[in-house]
Amino acid sequence: MRTNVQFSLIVCCYNEEENLEKTVATSVETLTSLFKSFEIIIIDDASWDKTYKIATRLAGKYSQIRIIKNIINLGQGLSFLIGLKEAKGNLVMQNGADRPFDIRDLKKVLPLFLKNDIVVVTRIDRSVYSFWRKFTSWVNIILRWILFDREFNDLNFVQIYKKKVIKDIKVVSISAAFVTQELVLRAKQKGYKITQIRLPCHKRIGGEEHHGKKRDIIWALSDMISFWLENRKA
DSSP states (O other): OOSSOEEEEEEEESTTTTTTTHHHHHHHHHHHHHHEEEEEEEOOOOOSSHHHHHHHHHHHTTEEEEEEESSSOOHHHHHHHHHHOOOOOSEEEOOOOTSSGGGHHHHHHHGGGGTOSEEEEEESSOTTOHHHHHHHHHHHHHHHHHTTTTSOOOOSEEEEEEEHHHHOOOOOOTTTTTHHHHHHHHHHHHOEEEEEEOOOOOOOSSSSSOSHHHHHHHHHHHHHHHHHHHHHHH
16 A cells, blocks of 8 residues: 555546557656656546556556546546545646646646645647537636636646645536536635646547537536535525
């Protein structure tokens, strides 16, 4: 069992055989240069391609890797929550298996934890996305501004959290598009110190895009309304 882990990286995967190996190799190289101890939690969300086989091989190569395999496809939201529960690091971060966030930019983020409990990474732009992905992203943002507040421009990219925040916050949502939003909004309500930094978002190189499906949109809208109703009653 790992103790005193400085950093946990959560990578949720669904059919990411084309990306996982390079993502892990890049992450291990970067995290080795930044931390004495770290872990990479790979969550295979019932992939039907070679994702799990590749993850198993990588775990044999790198001692820092832990693998969690979902028996059925739970979606990115629930998979991320599983990762948060399992994470042992003093700092915890999620990143896509397709590397939308360049892990090497982490060195620009870490100094911000001298005064903050959460760092929200916002995308400089969304030029790498399709029109549909851009449209759904902006609708999401506008709804959050209307229902909650306008402080945060982007809560669906990357966030890094201190462990104490994760232990203290109970997230009720399960949708990929609202889990991270709820976590940050609840943390703000509890008075945790949160800051934002703008960094590039990178284009998917291989594999299939999984975001923006109708099912995910409906789940996110349901979670958002439920959270809004909860806050109205409070």
